[in-house]
Amino acid sequence: MCRFCHAHGDGKRWYLQAANYAEDLLNDLERRRYINEFIHWLGHLQLSSLENELKPAVGAPSWLRQLIFSFYERRYRRDHFGQVVPIEEVDQVLRLANSIVRIPCLCRKATTGKTDALYCFGLGLDPEKLLDVKQSFLETFRPGPDVKFFERLTHEEALQIHRSLEKKGLIHTIWTFKTPFIGGLCNCDRADCLAMVSYRYDLKLFFRSEFVAVVEPEHCIGCRACLGSCQFGAIGFSVAEQRAFIDPFRCYGCGICRVPCESEAIHLMPRSDHPIAARLW
Ligand code: SF4
Ligand code: SF4
Structure with a gap:
């Protein structure tokens, strides 16, 4: 069992626990604000900027690189960390989600410029709630996610899409937004997913599957x-x-x-x- 199973699954698979999809968790304003910030930040990221950020660490002596990467990994484990899941468990994950929306993949936007790569799925991410997080004067100038691109799907529709993406060789991964809330299911590719690009640099932002x-x-x-x-x-x-x-x-x-x-x-x-x-x- 991975460390999240011990910390957030009571010794069982953490991503098969309904509590980690609960609306109560999404209702946490800090988490909703984080999701908005995350979507905004990622939407503006370019692959070159990520590579530039990682490059000094990659070229550093190994003890320093490990120190820097362990700092990154700790931060991502707290905020946004993933795990590979096989198709059998994608089915179970989709059943646990309160709602499913398909959204254009932000990774592909950052790495390829494409805005129509429909490989990402939001779990329990109510579009209206995501928009309703303005708490300060400054935040009123920050637009929320562009929810007009959110496409609502049934469990069966989402599962069928995952099956067809599997045939194309894409890897299914689940993601937290402020761990342990599970809000994302993605279909990743070594060529153009930011987590997989980080993996190439030996920065691990997701666990192996169980x-x-x-x-x-x-x-x-x-x-x-x-x-x-x-x-x-x-x-x-x-x-x-x-x-x-x-x-x-x-x-x-x-x-x-x-x-x-x-x-x-x-x-x-x-x-x-x-x-x-x-x-x-
Ligand atoms: S070599 Fe062919 S039969 Fe053997 S595991 Fe690979 S695909 Fe299957
Ligand atoms: S990581 Fe490679 S060998 Fe392992 S299950 Fe996936 S495709 Fe097969």
């Missing part, structure tokens, strides 16, 4: 169809044995590699039962 993938040797026919599917570079191929294998040190347990495997030779097992992956987050 699972890890394994290849069943007796079912693998060595077709290699899965080899290009892993965004974390965790799949290898044994020429001697003519079968795929998964590096548990790299696997984030997203389950995306199962999609191209027609032999159904890859499955997810609970991370806690894996001799190596159990302690890797």
Whole structure:
């Protein structure tokens, strides 16, 4: 179990606890203000500015880099942290949300300039409430999120969209807004998601999933169809044995590699039962 399960899930999966989606949490004005600020800030971010921010740390001696990154990670764990979830649990997460809206992905806006990449989902984020957080004179000049782009979806519609995004190879991740409130479900890609860009720099802004993938040797026919599917570079191929294998040190347990495997030779097992992956987050 990840540390959020212990802190916010009473030893169970924290993102499957209804309390972490509760409207009471969203009613906290400080949290609503944070969400507005976050959306505003991210909407103006450019990939180059993030890279510029990280570059001095990346080039620093390793002890200093670790110090800087652990500061960032602590801050993000408090405010906005994620975890990879496989499609089976996306279904459960969507059932727990009070409402679901699809919104244009702010990461893709920051990294590609595209404003029509519909890969992000707000959970329980009532558009009217988000706008209603002006508490000071200065805040009256800060526009809230552009809620006209919020598209309300049913559970079934949102699940179908996630299934189709999974076929395109996108990784499902959930996100807190002032932990433990869960307000976001995203579909990430190594090329253009800010969290994945940070991961490339070794700054970890999300946990691995509660699972890890394994290849069943007796079912693998060595077709290699899965080899290009892993965004974390965790799949290898044994020429001697003519079968795929998964590096548990790299696997984030997203389950995306199962999609191209027609032999159904890859499955997810609970991370806690894996001799190596159990302690890797
Ligand atoms: S090996 Fe499979 S489950 Fe693990 S990170 Fe890669 S695609 Fe995801
Ligand atoms: S796609 Fe499936 S059968 Fe083909 S190499 Fe990968 S695990 Fe083996």
